[in-house]
Amino acid sequence: METDLLKKVRKIEIKTRALSHQIFAGEYHSAFKGRGMAFSEVREYQYGDDVRSMDWNVTARLRTPYIKVFEEERELTVMLLIDVSGSRAFGTVVRSKKDLMAEVAAVLSFSASINNDKVGALFFSSKVEKFIPPKKGRTHLLRIIREILEFKPQEKGTDIGEALRYLTNAIKKRCTAFLLSDMLDTDENAAPRYEEALKIAAGRHDLSVINIYDPREREIPDVGLIRIRDAETGQGMWVDSSSFKVRSSFAQWNRDLYEDTIHLLRRYKVDNVSISTNQDYVKELISFFKNRA
Secondary structure: OHHHHHHHHHHHHHHHHHHHHHHHHHHHHHHOOOOEEEEEEEEEOOOOOOHHHEOHHHHHHHOOOEEEEEEEEOOOEEEEEEEOOHHHHOOOOOOOHHHHHHHHHHHHHHHHHHOOOEEEEEEEOOOEEEEEEEEOOHHHHHHHHHHHHHOOOOOOOOOHHHHHHHHHHHOOOOOEEEEEEOOOOEOOOOOEOOHHHHHHHHHHOEEEEEEEEOHHHOOOOOOOEEEEEOOOOOOEEEEEOOOHHHHHHHHHHHHHHHHHHHHHHHHOOOEEEEEEOOOOHHHHHHHHHHHHO
């Protein structure tokens, strides 16, 4: 079992490290800026330089025009907020949501590492299950990937608000945060119940949402009488999937939830991308990065 896990981690590392080097590193750098500009040096003025960068003290002392040169403060802190609730094990086509999350998180981690950024992780269900402080290094990144694959949470529910509140309290300086979740966290009226925490976290950090889902969560196929079970509550029921009314009601409920989620994210200027377990996440992430740049 341990050997199989190590093989899986290694396979993900090889695949995603190559993608990060060949495709994502430049896009990531453009999409996620540093904290600002830091003073680097002074040099003699050249034709076309911005006179607003003139260093008047050095110019007066040397009697020759000199300007200040600034460089981008590139190093970032990247936090991965990983949904480890019961529903992450679901997958009907190519892979489970858990496996897709692991690959996407690995790509983000290695892309950040190539740009010399620190990476941390927060695993959450209906509570914060585990917090891994931001660090650099291959061993640290492999630990995060391994945890995503093998971590066994104490709870099965989902509380996105709790994870966002923990992020706000634990990371004081502005960071780049990715929330990887199926975003299935609603109140009794089927509305997202994490708005206040999202508002605060988005105001303090550069927050993005990567919505991981399976196509069967949004549409039920016509296969007759089937039994479905809520992976988080354990409740099950029989459903007649041959009924057009049942299928259309289920699909409409999911469309409404998705639209409510998108409107909420847009309200607080949170960038987002939805990736299905049967999609090419490479194409989706590249598009996501380019739209941010």
